Amino acid sequence: MPELPEIETSRRGIEPYMVGHHIVKAVVRQPKLRWPVSGQIIALENAPVISVQRRAKYLLIELPDGWIIGHLGMSGSVRILPEFIEPGKHDHVDFILSTGQVLRYTDPRRFGAWLWEEDLETSHVLKHLGPEPLGDEFSGEYLFIRSRAKKTLIKPWLMDNKLVVGVGNIYASESLFEAKILPQRPAGSLTESEAQRLVLTIKKVLQRSIEQGGTTLKDFLQADGKPGYFAQELQVYGRSGEPCKICGTLIESEKHGQRTTFFCRHCQS
Known part of the structure; x- marks a missing residue:
């Protein structure tokens, strides 16, 4: 998608x-x-x-x-x-x-x-959307406050468009890896410093992907017909059973909310 x-x-x-x-x-x-x-x-x-x-x-x-x-x-x-x-x-x-x-x-x-x-x-399709991830409203303070007492796993929580828009399956997995946070943790376990780090990482990962023209996995093409190139930079997504590029531990995958999550148990905690 x-x-x-x-x-x-x-x-x-x-x-x-x-x-x-x-x-x-x-x-x-x-x-x-x-x-x-x-x-x-x-x-x-x-x-x-x-x-x-x-x-x-x-x-x-x-x-x-x-x-x-x-x-x-x-x-x-x-x-x-x-x-x-x-x-x-x-x-x-x-x-x-x-x-x-x-x-x-x-x-x-x-x-x-x-x-x-x-x-x-x-608009009925726009009125319930959360803040844009690249905007100032999406901050570490905002994420930390919204996470309090949340028992939902961090990964599907990040993908809720009422919390923040546009952090889909690929970029949630990649951002959690780069922020060194395990996706199986409850959202309420985030510390203030982790929330700040996660927000900064999400912004960085999304911006980097935009600069690369997106991630071509199956169907996506840019408006000029050219593919996106961010797939070449993926650290964990779609790499289950392959060695982590950082530590060599095999990448694992689990189903969270009917979506497959990819992570490195050694690099993330």
């Missing part, structure tokens, strides 16, 4: 091709996604793009009358292509641009969404 760095990479990739230009129209070949494609999107006509933003794992395209909210689901991607390139089987939505190009949404599993909101403040 594309996580926050992949969405931010996509946002940065499509922004120069959209802002200051117009969406001439939307071509919706498959309206039945996670939720039906909004009728306002299907009816778009010659709408100027004001900005392209991101909130959590949602792409936000600002138009004069409202916002297009895009979610890539489990296997979706967006790319900028010349308009004349014929769509494939899983190319479900095209936004035809005034530049002669197209923003093409591809999603083999159709778990993504393209929705319309006049006001983001009232």
Whole structure:
């Protein structure tokens, strides 16, 4: 699944091709996604793009009358292509641009969404989200206060979007490893210094991944079609049974909240 760095990479990739230009129209070949494609999107006509933003794992395209909210689901991607390139089987939505190009949404599993909101403040998909992990609101003090008396394991707790958005499975495992914290510990066991270290590590890991263009494991491609390269830097994720790059101990894996967690029992405590 594309996580926050992949969405931010996509946002940065499509922004120069959209802002200051117009969406001439939307071509919706498959309206039945996670939720039906909004009728306002299907009816778009010659709408100027004001900005392209991101909130959590949602792409936000600002138009004069409202916002297009895009979610890539489990296997979706967006790319900028010349308009004349014929769509494939899983190319479900095209936004035809005034530049002669197209923003093409591809999603083999159709778990993504393209929705319309006049006001983001009232959006049902955005209103319960926690702070952005790269913002100032997400701090060591914030994490420590929220962790008090929490019996939930640290790893699934970090992945709760009401706590903080965008720390998905890959980056939770990687951040806990770099912060030297075992994922099996209850969140309430975090000390103030550990909470501070964990927040700084999360920010560093996410920023590093964004700079590398995301993590290509199966389906993710950047907006220009190139893969992300952060997978080459993964320390524990997907490496169960392989030696730790730091100490040589074999990486272990366990299921936490129906997601696989990877860790080094020697380096983390």
